Amino acid sequence: MAGNTLAPVEVISHSVEDTQRLGRLLGEQAWGGEAILLVGELGAGKTCLAQGVAQGLGITEPVLSPSFVLLRQYSGRLPMYHVDLYRMERISEVVDLGLDDYIYGDGLSLVEWAERGTGLFPSEHLLIELELLSETERILRFRPRGIRYREAVDKLQISAGQA
Numbered sequence: 127m128a129g130n131t132l133a134p135v136e137v138i139s140h141s142v143e144d145t146q147r148l149g150r151l152l153g154e155q156a157w158g159g160e161a162i163l164l165v166g167e168l169g170a171g172k173t174c175l176a177q178g179v180a181q182g183l184g185i186t187e188p189v190l191s192p193s194f195v196l197l198r199q200y201s202g203r204l205p206m207y208h209v210d211l212y213r214m215e216r217i218s219e220v221v222d223l224g225l226d227d228y229i230y231g232d233g234l235s236l237v238e239w240a241e242r243g244t245g246l247f248p249s250e251h252l253l254i255e256l257e258l259l260s261e262t263e264r265i266l267r268f269r270p271r272g273i274r275y276r277e278a279v280d281k282l283q284i285s286a287g288q289a
């Protein structure tokens with residue numbers, strides 16, 4: 127229900143294309159300054175979702191897994207900062223990288239393995255938990271924190287229902 131900024135929205139994805147489409151819907155309605163935090167095991171579909179978000183932002187460059195570099199930047203309608211904390215050993219690594227300048231900047235930031243960076247992110251954000259249901263199915267749980275994210279997720283839910 128709009129107004130309740132905490133209630134999660136669950137969507138089942140049946141394919142890579144479904145997951146990318148959900149990402150695209152988020153990217154298309156992005157206003158700039160978003161923090162999207164992705165949580166889920168290896169192969170859950172975090173990068174796949176990020177590829178969809180990039181499409182929605184009009185980014186044509188292929189989106190690769192950023193694992194080895196912690197952060198990749200892409201330019202589209204808005205800049206996208208794709209962060210992956212999987213290999214981060216100390217918080218100081220991302221602090222030194224100036225992560226704050228990205229996360230609190232005007233672009234859209236997407237963070238894989240966000241649970242490893244607790245405390246680094248704004249209190250208003252969109253948390254997305256991804257879980258494997260089967261080889262091709264995933265459940266995506268959208269947890270908006272803040273009214274703008276709530277509205278974005280409500281719109282996403284409506285569009286996703288029109289599959």
Ligand SMILES: Nc1ncnc2c1ncn2[C@@H]1O[C@H](COP(=O)(O)OP(=O)(O)OP(=O)(O)O)[C@@H](O)[C@H]1O
Nearest residue numbers: 139140141142145168169170171172173174262264
């Ligand atoms: N419904 C689905 N949504 C997303 N990916 C799917 C789906 N079904 C199967 N897959 C497969 O799952 C894998 C998801 O890989 P992806 O790199 O997006 O995961 P990840 O969460 O980013 O993993 P990592 O933690 O290693 O970065 C791909 O091999 C993809 O083909």
Ligand SMILES: [Mg+2]
Nearest residue numbers: 172173191238
């Ligand atoms: Mg990944």
